[in-house]
Amino acid sequence: MIVASAANVLVWMVWVVAAFACLGTGIAVVSFSNPFYSALSLIGNLASLAVMYLLLSAEFVAAAQVLVYAGAVMVMFLFVIAYLGGRADAPWHGGPSWQTVGAVAAAAALFVEVVVVIGLKTGGRLSSSADIESSFGRPYEIGRLFLTDQLLTFEITSIVLLVAAVGGVILGSHSRDTPIAETEQ
């Protein structure tokens, strides 16, 4: 609804398809019992989000989403699911417990609260968005912001990625002195 103006039916149709795909695949992620299907649903979720980013004139972020999230993170997930094989999902425990019912009720209450608060607080101000110049969302603008106004974000992100890479290597290395089942002689 953000981009839909009075006469732009095509934009509205694309938005409806992308939004419902997003919601449906999101629910599918937690509903499938096979974790492989859950990961595939998440890939669909990320792709529909990328379409919505394109509708919001965020072209660089949409491309980064497909490359980084769907291309790298989800491939990692699929590798780990393939490695784990049958151990990837814990056996289903029985019917919904009080924990389950409480969780669903809390989520529904939170959702209703968010919608009501946004509706009350913004009034009619969300219907008109600012005019943007042609470089909005382009790599030039992102790069310019990263190197001038948001330099701190840039540097901190690189440090976070370095720390995560080092941590990943350490977690993945076989340690010779802890007894693991298959290395006992």
Place this chain on the structure above:
Amino acid sequence: MLIRRSPLIVLLSLEIMLNGANLALIAFSRHYGQGDGQIFALAVMAVAASEVVVGLGLIVAIARRRLDLDVDKLSTLRG
């Protein structure tokens, strides 16, 4: 996320939540015409990718030790 007990599904649900925050960031960045929301969305994306790396490394390490992949059972820091 609170119902399923496999840590893999928990990580997938975390990704959905982070993507929801990203969508809000980018939508409001477009609404106000400033690029800062997109910058922060890219930072969120980088942090989410790092967290998935560490989380999956943990899961693989736990599986290698032949423990149950069940978040209710993995509730202490022992072992």
